[in-house]
Amino acid sequence: MRRRAVYILSCALLGGGIWQLSGATYIHAKAGLAQVMLRAAWGQSLADGPPRPPWPGADTWPVARLRIVSAKIDALVLANASGHALAFGPTHVAGSADPGAAGNSIIIAHRDTHFRFLGYLNPGDRITVQTRDGIEHRFAVTAAYVADSRTTLIEDETPRPRLTLVTCYPFDAIQPGGPLRYIVEADLVNGFGNSIGTEMAAVRPDIL
DSSP: OHHHHHHHHHHHHHHHHHHHHHHHHHHHHHHHHHHHHHHHHHHHHHHHSSOOOSSTTOSOOEEEEEEEGGGTEEEEEESSOOHHHHTTSOEEOTTSOOTTSSSEEEEEOOTTTTTGGGGGOOTTOEEEEEETTSOEEEEEEEEEEEEETTTOOOOSOOSSOEEEEEEESOTTOSSSOOSEEEEEEEEEOTTTOSOOOOOOOTTHHHHO
């Protein structure tokens, strides 16, 4: 009976582990497949102008292409920062500035998929955002910090075009959600010179 109980417990633990692993694999596979379909829609948008939904019935569409060479990132940014859109990629927050335009352009994504890399960015790292008109806007990372979403507001008006990338924090949290956010700010450098800040959050070593 003891051996049988141990066997049953072992099988239960193994089954639970496989279930957890398959769930995580499904999330990453879903995000990766969505990016493939989004690239096709993005290519069509660049070719003829109007936004194209990536699949029938989609309530979102690609509005920009985000590239960071130092982090080996190349992802499509979606319209409508809803929970549904976030499952497929980074999303642009409606009401914030368009990338490269005056003001602050805010892009958010999940910490365990598309924005996992945020904690590895360094001062001066370049971020390129291509908009639907084909123009590439180049930004340089100026700051990164942890903020409490209950008490911190991200400013809309900035003296120069800014890109703000936001994800949940900490990166290795087991439970989803929580009030903390990891925020990376980058200022436009093309057309504005190349002077950048060097102040990064003191918490950064703790998340690597």
